[in-house]
Amino acid sequence: MELDTTDLRILNILQENSSISNLELASRINLSPSPTLARVKRLETEGIISRYVALADPHLLGLKVNVFVKVILERQGAEALAQFETAVSAFDEVMEVYLMTGDEDYLLRIVVPDLLTLEHFIVDHLTKIPGIKNIRSSFALKQIKYKTALPTPKIKTRR
Template sequence: MPLDQMDSRILAELQNDGRMTNQQLSDRIGLSPSPCLRRVKQLEADGVITRYVALIEPTRVNLGVTAFVRVRLDQQDDLRLSIFEEAVAAFPEVMECYLMTGDADYQLRVIVKDLHAFEEFLRRKLTKIPGVSQLTTSFALRPVIYKTALPIGDRVADRGAAS
């Protein structure tokens, strides 16, 4: 869906603060409240805006270990891919999962309390999925750049970057 400049500004502002009122949003983008609300509702209906969330600092909720796990399957057929994807979708520790090109079939971002919890996750969950043949893990020492705002339209979206 092509976005015009006003839609891009709406998205940039909502990515920075999804809790702002429609009045606040309309003031920030220079559009009256009624057309602003219509545009937001249309962006939601079109599936551009899929949900609103609260971003939580992991260490504040005792989740101090982030691991990136590369997974290789023994076969890459549709059945094995589907089995793997359904299984990892059910694991709350898996924050992101990407089907990849290159050495690994999947890349996961996993977040857990500590190394013991990560070992338990590997032993009791990830290695139990049929077709998993190889795992390679790297642990994050600290985030350098972590963004949630997509780079849409003008540079307004960059204001929400946190490091």
């Protein structure tokens, strides 16, 4: 699906505030409500907009420790990778999982309230996953930038 300038404007606005009314969205892109809604529905149908979520403040929920965990597996075959991915994806504390190039096989982002909880998570859950050879953690001291909106200028547009 190719996106035009209006589609990109809609996408940018909804990525910043998905609870905006269709009437307000239409006003902001200088289009009437009916074609605006049709464009939003098309973006949803085509999978460009995959879902709408509410973003919670982790600090207000007591989740103050943001940890990046590097995992090396004993084997890197398809079955070993799939088993690890399934196991680690089951934990609520694991926010993101990336298969990596380089020295580590996976990079996880884990959010927990404190170091004791992290210790329990690593000892009681992570180390119990079969096939893990090595686990290393790095703590985020300060979050400088966090955003959920994707950069749309890189999306192919038609003129």
